[in-house]
Amino acid sequence: MAVEVVMPRLGWTMETGTLAEWIKHDGDVIAEGDVLFAVETDKVAQEVEAVDSGILRIPPGSALPGTEIPVGAVMAYLVQPGEAAPFEQGAAAPAPTAAVAAAPATDPLPSANPAPLVVTEVADGVPTISPRARRIAGELDVDWTVISGTGRTGRIVERDVRAAAAQPVAPRPRVTPVARRVAQQAGVDVDQVASQLPGKRITRADIDAATSAVPESDGIVQPITQIRRIIADRMSQSAHTAAPVTLTTEVDATELAQLRERIKRDIAETGVTPSYTDLLIRLVALALLDHPQLNASFSGDTIVRHQAVHVGIAVDSEQGLLVPVVRDAHLKSVQRIAAESSQLIARARTGKSKADDLRGGTFTLSNLGMYEIDAFTPIINLPECAILGVGRIVARQVVIDEERELVAIRKMMTLSLTFDHRLVDGAPAARFLQQVKRWIERPYGWATQ
Amino acid sequence: MRELTFSTATREALTEEMERDPAVFVMGEGIGERGGNWGTTVGLFERFGPMRLRDTPIVERGFTGLCTGAALVGGRPVVDFMFLDFLLDGMGEIINQTAKLQYMSNGRLTMPIVFRGCIGVGHSAATHHSGNYYPMLAHVPGLRVVVPSSPYDAKGLLKTAIRSNDPVFFLEHKSVLGVKGQVPDDEYLIPFGEAAVVREGRDATVVAIGWMVHQTLKSCDELAKDGVSIEVIDPRTISPLDTDTMLASVKKTGRLLIVDEDYGPCSVGAEIAAQVTAKGFDDLDAPIMRINGAFTPVPYAPPLEAAVVPNPTSIALAIRDLLAE
Numbered sequence: 209m210a211v212e213v214v215m216p217r218l219g220w221t222m223e224t225g226t227l228a229e230w231i232k233h234d235g236d237v238i239a240e241g242d243v244l245f246a247v248e249t250d251k252v253a254q255e256v257e258a259v260d261s262g263i264l265r266i267p268p269g270s271a272l273p274g275t276e277i278p279v280g281a282v283m284a285y286l287v288q289p290g291e292a293a294p295f296e297q298g299a300a301a302p303a304p305t306a307a308v309a310a311a312p313a314t315d316p317l318p319s320a321n322p323a324p325l326v327v328t329e330v331a332d333g334v335p336t337i338s339p340r341a342r343r344i345a346g347e348l349d350v351d352w353t354v355i356s357g358t359g360r361t362g363r364i365v366e367r368d369v370r371a372a373a374a375q376p377v378a379p380r381p382r383v384t385p386v387a388r389r390v391a392q393q394a395g396v397d398v399d400q401v402a403s404q405l406p407g408k409r410i411t412r413a414d415i416d417a418a419t420s421a422v423p424e425s426d427g428i429v430q431p432i433t434q435i436r437r438i439i440a441d442r443m444s445q446s447a448h449t450a451a452p453v454t455l456t457t458e459v460d461a462t463e464l465a466q467l468r469e470r471i472k473r474d475i476a477e478t479g480v481t482p483s484y485t486d487l488l489i490r491l492v493a494l495a496l497l498d499h500p501q502l503n504a505s506f507s508g509d510t511i512v513r514h515q516a517v518h519v520g521i522a523v524d525s526e527q528g529l530l531v532p533v534v535r536d537a538h539l540k541s542v543q544r545i546a547a548e549s550s551q552l553i554a555r556a557r558t559g560k561s562k563a564d565d566l567r568g569g570t571f572t573l574s575n576l577g578m579y580e581i582d583a584f585t586p587i588i589n590l591p592e593c594a595i596l597g598v599g600r601i602v603a604r605q606v607v608i609d610e611e612r613e614l615v616a617i618r619k620m621m622t623l624s625l626t627f628d629h630r631l632v633d634g635a636p637a638a639r640f641l642q643q644v645k646r647w648i649e650r651p652y653g654w655a656t657q
Numbered sequence: 658m659r660e661l662t663f664s665t666a667t668r669e670a671l672t673e674e675m676e677r678d679p680a681v682f683v684m685g686e687g688i689g690e691r692g693g694n695w696g697t698t699v700g701l702f703e704r705f706g707p708m709r710l711r712d713t714p715i716v717e718r719g720f721t722g723l724c725t726g727a728a729l730v731g732g733r734p735v736v737d738f739m740f741l742d743f744l745l746d747g748m749g750e751i752i753n754q755t756a757k758l759q760y761m762s763n764g765r766l767t768m769p770i771v772f773r774g775c776i777g778v779g780h781s782a783a784t785h786h787s788g789n790y791y792p793m794l795a796h797v798p799g800l801r802v803v804v805p806s807s808p809y810d811a812k813g814l815l816k817t818a819i820r821s822n823d824p825v826f827f828l829e830h831k832s833v834l835g836v837k838g839q840v841p842d843d844e845y846l847i848p849f850g851e852a853a854v855v856r857e858g859r860d861a862t863v864v865a866i867g868w869m870v871h872q873t874l875k876s877c878d879e880l881a882k883d884g885v886s887i888e889v890i891d892p893r894t895i896s897p898l899d900t901d902t903m904l905a906s907v908k909k910t911g912r913l914l915i916v917d918e919d920y921g922p923c924s925v926g927a928e929i930a931a932q933v934t935a936k937g938f939d940d941l942d943a944p945i946m947r948i949n950g951a952f953t954p955v956p957y958a959p960p961l962e963a964a965v966v967p968n969p970t971s972i973a974l975a976i977r978d979l980l981a982e
Contacts, residue, residue: 340911340942359943360982366911366942 210294211260213284215277218249218563224276225249226434227283232258234266238286245283248434252561262286265293268336268362337364348373383410391415435527446590451629454585454597455638459645461601461621467651471542482546484601485521485575489545491647492596493517493537494654496571499640501632503570505591511631520569520589521549523556530556531589533569542655577601582622593631596644597624621648661840663833664696666808670815671698671735673844675705678733681819682709684720685737694739695775695834721747721772725755728770733819740786741774741828755824756799767822768799771815776804777830777868778918778955778966787955787962789919791866794826795896795928801825801849802895806870808838810893813847820846830868830918850897854906858888861912861979864903864929865889869916869967876973887976895925900932904940907933911942914979918966921949943982948975 215225228246232238243255244264266284271277285293337345337352341364345352348369355372357364381402383391387410391398394415401418402410432440446452464487472481496503500513517538520531532552534545555561572589577600586597599622608616623644627637647654661669675681682705683698689712692699702710713720717738724734738744744751751772758766778787795802801823805811811829818825855870856877865873870891877887888906892898907913913933915926926947933945951965967975 338911338942339938340940343939363943363982365982 210265210285210287210291211262212282213244213258213264213286215247215279215281215283216256217279218247218252218254219567221567222249222279224278226276227271227273228253229273230266231255232264234264234284236264238262238264249563252563252566253559254563258286260286262288263291265295267293267295269356336362338366341366341369345369345372381410384412387412387415391418394419433527435530439528442590443587446587450588450590452585452588452626453629453634453637454624454626455634455641456583456622456624457641457645459621459623459648460606460618461648462619464648464651465601465619467655475543479543480546480550482542483549484577485573485598486542486546486549487651488573488575488596488598488648489519489521489534489537489549490540490542491651491654492571492573492644493519495640495643495647497538498643499636501636502594502627502640504593504631505570506628506631507591514570516570518568518570520572520592521553522572522574522586522589523553525557525559527559530561530566531569531572532556532561532565533567535568571595573598577621583624585624586626588626588628594625594627594637594640597626599624623648658839658841660837661808661812663805663808663811663829663836663838666812666838666840667815667829668697668699668701669840670812671819672701672704674816674819675701675709678819679709680731680733681735682711682727682732683735683737684711684713684724686713686715686739688712688737688739693737695829697737697773717743717746718750722750722754724770725750725758725768728755728768728824729758729766733769733771735771735773735819738772738774740782740788741776741790742785742788744772744774744790751800751824752797756797759823760799768824769820769822770824771818771821771827772824773815773827773829775831775834776828777832778950778962779830779832779868781957781959781962782831782955783957784954789828789867791826791828791895792919792924792928795898795925799824800896803827803849803893804867804895805829805893806833806836806855806865806867806891808836808840810847810853810891812840813845814849814893816844817846817849821849828867832868833871836871847893849894850899851894852890852892852899852902854888854902855891856887856889858886859910860886861914861976862888862890862903862906862910863914863916863972863976864892864926865916866892866895866925867918869918869972872967872969873916873972875969876976879969879973880976885976885980892925892929898925898928898932900929900936903929903933904937907937908940911940912979912982913941913945914975915945915947916967916972916975917947918950920952921947922952924949943979946975946979946982948972 218225225247228248230245231243238258238261240258240261242258244258246253246255263286264284265287270283277283287293338359342352344366350369350373352364352369355364355368357368359365381399383398388398390412396415396418398410401414405414468482468484468487496517503517504511504513516536518533518535519537520533523530523532534548537545552565555565569589569592571592572595574586574595575598576584577598580600582599584597586595588595601619601621603617604620605615606618606620608614623641625637625641687694688698689702689707689710698710721736724736727734755768755770759768776789791802791804794800801821803814803818803825805814815827818827856874863873870889873889877889880887888910890903890906915929917924917926926949930945930947948967948971953965955965956962
């Protein structure tokens with residue numbers, strides 16, 4: 209019985225996955241646990257393992273790498289030796305041939321021992337075009353990559369190419385190789401240029417002319433990556449559906465800094481020094497237990513107040529913004545959070561995040577302190593309710609006692625809390641921010657919890 | 658032109674060559690007064706006498722070596738194995754001496770010897786009398802291998818074989834012996850290494866060997882009723898093998914099936930497929946296919962015997978299969 213290989217759901221919001229590549233190929237023998245293919249999804253490139261064993265059979269005409277595939281769609285089959293894949297049954301052979309075609313399927317041996325009625329299969333794998341068809345496509349200037357084949361297994365054969373050549377399609381523009389390369393570099397659509405110059409052989413000069421006609425053409429044009437597109441969709445969705453309000457407050461982080469220095473000194477030999485972000489994850493998680501309205505999310509028509517606090521950390525990676533999640537931060541020590549977050553961030557930066565790393569957050573921290581940013585208006589990571597923007601810690605002269613006119617140099621920090629006013633009103637959000645502020649200023653309030 | 662059977666045509670060729678050259682003689686079991694198991698020498702004993710039609714004891718290695726020696730010193734022996742299967746007892750002599758002596762003497766010696774015998778599955782000849790062996794022989798440098806399918810080809814090729822100064826295997830399928838065909842009155846010879854296009858067509862090329870040429874032509878007649886047009890090529894000689902004719906045909910049709918009664922592994926079809934793929938890759942519109950006899954000793958029971966070799970029905974299926982690729 210053939211086992212279906214489907215596009216798995218790797219994240220709650222995942223509707224489609226982009227096939228990055230097949231690691232195994234048609235006809236490969238697969239053991240349970242072998243990596244079958246790689247998927248680019250929700251901010252993550254993930255390798256998908258086989259949950260069964262058998263021989264991998266990928267149907268002809270199946271999705272090519274780079275194609276979006278709906279979750280649950282059948283991509284291939286695992287069959288047992290000698291078993292025909294479902295797409296081979298009732299193949300397009302004439303009726304009398306079916307028996308012949310079926311015969312080798314019952315014989316687990318390769319055709320070194322062919323019965324007289326069995327045609328020895330010389331072909332291996334699933335070629336997409338016959339050599340002859342490829343040659344003729346070249347001679348007739350037919351783009352065979354866009355035609356479908358009528359040969360067995362969907363192979364493009366001569367008749368397909370000739371049929372395509374006979375179609376009254378617009379002739380393929382003639383483009384010099386240099387022009388094609390220049391056009392690609394400049395992000396210019398060659399076909400569009402050609403359509404304005406019918407019959408002409410497109411040269412570099414034509415591309416240059418088209419380039420100068422395009423405004424802002426001195427910029428480097430890049431295709432949108434899958435992750436960039438997801439980020440763009442998420443951000444605009446958030447900006448258009450949430451009702452964001454940002455509160456900012458200035459915080460004296462001197463004692464938080466001292467606390468961190470002490471921890472650093474004490475555990476220098478034994479553990480990971482917690483970053484400010486790690487300290488704030490623990491702090492914010494505990495504060496959210498007191499302010500459950502902020503640890504909430506929209507779920508259709510209802511608002512879910514989460515029992516647990518899973519804090520996402522905005523991480524800048526080469527691929528773009530990623531938000532790995534520290535799970536159950538309210539239950540974990542700073543040490544443990546530090547250990548976990550360092551791994552999560554390292555994986556995110558190197559593009560090796562696991563799907564589980566990136567899902568299930570209930571609140572997000574975004575720290576731009578290292579870029580010398582003080583206050584900003586972070587965008588809510590839907591469906592979460594709020595996000596806390598953390599500014600830099602900088603030494604400032606501040607009034608510490610107005611009556612006695614005392615001024616001191618303190619380590620100051622700005623917090624920016626953006627919340628979704630649809631879920632929570634301004635006052636509860638302000639009270640949450642106030643508690644965070646107080647705990648930063650007097651860390652023993654939470655560090656002993 | 659006259660209509661002759663394959664047997665008559667080869668007997669005519671042998672007679673003509675024996676008349677033409679007194680050095681030509683025949684040696685084998687029962688080829689004297691009896692006229693040969695397959696009638697290969699009927700009437701020749703009376704005409705040429707016992708010196709030139711030498712019956713032998715059942716000792717293939719002995720008369721094979723004897724004839725090899727005779728060829729070295731000016732004779733032109735025709736060794737008649739009756740069933741080619743008996744060649745196996747003389748194989749050491751043939752491969753190690755007959756095939757190599759010209760090379761080892763730097764060409765100072767010649768080896769004008771013909772080995773002939775019946776091959777093929779059919780007539781309940783069973784395991785010891787149904788072998789084909791031509792892939793094995795064609796594998797040996799120094800041997801030429803002829804597998805004709807028609808009376809015309811048989812006569813022209815046997816005359817060439819007898820006049821050749823190289824060792825030649827002339828192999829006659831049991832089932833073609835009675836096949837009739839047009840044969841010219843005048844003398845003619847057919848050179849080795851020239852395949853024959855026995856039927857022209859455009860949809861696919863079928864290379865068929867020996868008796869399979871006739872079986873293939875029958876299936877082509879059936880397919881033609883459906884408008885399927887098949888080109889059939891008879892290589893006629895397996896060594897040398899004329900792949901140019903096959904390549905020219907594949908260039909036209911894009912598809913190739915090799916029909917061979919002999920076993921598939923390491924067969925002539927495998928050789929043809931390799932050469933056509935190497936030289937005609939860009940002309941191929943489908944994988945090269947083969948249909949062969951079953952990889953088994955040949956059974957005696959007639960229904961089983963019939964089941965292990967391709968027939969017009971299975972060949973037609975194979976052709977349809979190829980066209981569906």
